[in-house]
Amino acid sequence: METTATKYTYKDFANDQEVRWCPGCDDYVILRSVQKALPEMGVKKEDVVFISGIGCSSRFPYYMGTYGMHGIHGRAPAIASGVKLANPELSVWVITGDGDSMAIGGNHFIHVLRRNIDLNIILFNNEIYGLTKGQFSPTSLVGQKTKSSPYGNTQPPFSPGELAIGAHARFFARISGNTPKEMTETFIEAEKFKGTSLIEVLQNCVIFNDGCYLKYTDKNVREDKQLYVEHGKPMIFGKDRSKGLILNGLKLEVVSIGENGITEEDILVHDAKEKDPTLHQMLVRLEYPLVTGIIRSVDDVTFEERENALTEQIKAQSHFKCTDDLFFSGETYEVK
């Protein structure tokens, strides 16, 4: 991808269309964070493409000043794969939601991660269907009362990170929808990462599932309930940074620094680049503290790198330079 000397501002990535999400929706925060992150990435505006599926989140491309396509339900990863394979120079972003990517588009979601095409996927997870007005989604909790589960949801949820890492995601981050600064930084890191990056945003739906993340994201509890991990740094959290994670047998355990002889030295240091996904899966699954930040970021060959290398190799070996070479080769015969 060509980088640019042009200095953009977030306004260059907006357009004249009126944004039509509900007032107070976290989607506004995500939109602005993306628009703020893009000028920092050094990509040309014309090289940026946003592809979405269907759902509230998927209106996103319409509000961007870049190229974009509002696709069909669940299929954005496949459309985006086609865009990227057609032109690997582009910076391609997928915008999706928990229904779009975990339910109807589950198949494309796992396969795009498996292939490791260099795309950035932002998954707006609000644990509800918003655009169809409030049915449970594949990330809704058991017992959750929704329009389609008036007596409580009976379907256990997926955890997007767990599913993604199971599908060989090389990059997974989870970010709270009310932390725009961290979000912007994460988007920049995702763009730098070569391969499929998945960023799950815990996005509050003010209408149908308001407050579903409050126990983790409320300003008063955030620092005590969330662990924001950074590669190479010890996994310490808490308002007074007194808590940390250690490995006790095969389980992660929360400990208090200064108690029972525990010092900062004992706390696990986050290694996002570890290929073995075991610890990353444990971090994803942890309910207390809720782990946010870039949990996994493992370098690997991308699908298009493999494909391009193969194509170049075969082009160099082949004596077929044009279709005439092929059509007139082999077993042909002349009729006089």
Place this chain on the structure above:
Amino acid sequence: MIAQAKKTQAEALEAVVIRFVGDSGDGMQLTGTQFSDTSAMFGNDVATFPNYPSEIRAPQGSLYGVSGFQVHIGSVEISTPGDNVDLLVAMNPAGLKTNLYAVKPGHTIIVDTDSFTKKNLEKAQYDSNPLEDGSLENYRVVQVQMTSLTKEALKEVEGLDNKSITRSKNMFALGMVYWLYNRSPEHTIDFFNKKFKNKPELIEANTKVLNSGYFYAETIELIPNSYSISPAKMAGGQYRIIMGNTATAWGFLAAAEKSGLELFLGSYPITPATDILHELVKHKHFGVKAFQAEDEIAGITSAIGASFAGDLAITTTSGPGLALKGEALGLAMMVELPLVVVNVQRGGPSTGLPTKTEQSDLLQALYGRNGESPVIVIAASTPANCFNYAYQAAKLALEHMTPVILLTDGYIANGSAPWKIKSIDEMPDIRNHKIREARENWHPYDRDPETLARNWAIPGTPGLEHRVGGLEKDRVTGNVSYVPENHEIMTITRAEKVKRVENYIPSIVPEFTDSGDLLVIGWGGTYGALHTAVKQLYEEGHTNIGYAHFNYINPLPKNTGDLLKRFKKIVVCELNNGQFASVLRMNFNGIEFHQFNKIQGLPFSNSELIEKFKKSLS
């Protein structure tokens, strides 16, 4: 038993139909292909028809596990693989039982007697051995201990296991047939040398068995004479034998080269379309991006993404896959991007008859989407012209900025025929609507006034950043619009854009006569059978019968209505329950359309068509 050959003068024949049948693991497809390729190289006109079960290796010896390959060769024009056969080569009792009906009385059957064991006879549900009970006395049966003779021929070749030995008996049969029709085994020996480059023992073994069969036929007295079929009179030029699916793939290669675009295929394996994927993945040297997706929907949606980014994008499938692609096809239509969807039709509905042919996806192709969503629909009609129609599909998609469905079917896709090779210089130019730079007052839905094609602004082009999507859009800016009048205008515009394609496609030209008593109508893969039958009647003196074959279905050729009025009676022949007839009725009110339909997973036979047309004429 082996005597010196006394080769009598070969009897000259105009055309001959041969069918090779055996277990699905017996290599009948290879045997048939080798015979047809050799005959084509000799200069005969050729048509082939493989007929195999959908099970990969059905239980040995079973009736439903029989695999067959029919080839029709001639010194005259050959348009079909033929109905009844002059020679049946049956490698086992099940093959004999399921194919005897097709052998012309008095004609030849070659059987491997070694396979007529008690067990195999039981599996084929024979109460008694047909070779002994007199039930074949109307045929000339050539009984050959093919398995034993193959083993004998190979007893000195080292490094072969028993299985490889038995499996090469098909080459013994081929050798015999080569001698019988005065064909040199040389082409097939060249083929062994290439195919088994790194396995010299297999080259030796197959060559030995092939030659043994050839010499055996020459020396035994059971075959009293041999036949010759002179080269056919065909237009001069360079030829090759090509399968329909390969021709389709090559048509797209040519279109990509001519248009200067990169070719992107998004596809998911499905019978009988997969060979197009198999062919295109080979051509990385041309920069072809052939992407085997996770499902049918990802096949088409990845192609839509590639088209958005500026590639010549195609997706290939068969009936059930087209159903899955329906929603995405609507998106491609809505965002007005070029895209070709190839549907190699098979027997439906649902999973239907995957390895059998049918024309029953016509209405799905025309109407199988939500909302008002017209697309161009065209159909190839012979294995060789799959090349032209694939090329044409790409050209229309690019020049009119719309999806195109190309219909072929299992019969022409797997059939092969001589193809007069087209050089890229002979192919018509392909324009596209890409715009390279921003200009003032530009909109993504600005249209070409003639074709109504919108412009194609590719990501990476500065100043043309825009959004498209499945929501209705403003007729100029392309922004989302719920304005009622705008939706109506856009709906009409999209339909008009497809309708105007009629100004860019050839008129329909009937064969044999352009007015008269009976007009036979066909479309798609039935051309060979219908053309042959009408030609036969015409040559018998029925000069009042004409034949119109449609390759363009939506839109129809402009002169269709005029043509229909010039005949007293019209019969629409299709391998479905009357889909094209319905389309014609809808378009041409007041004209009576008779139907002749066959829904058996099989092509039309010549005899049934002749009978039908004679009745229609009387």
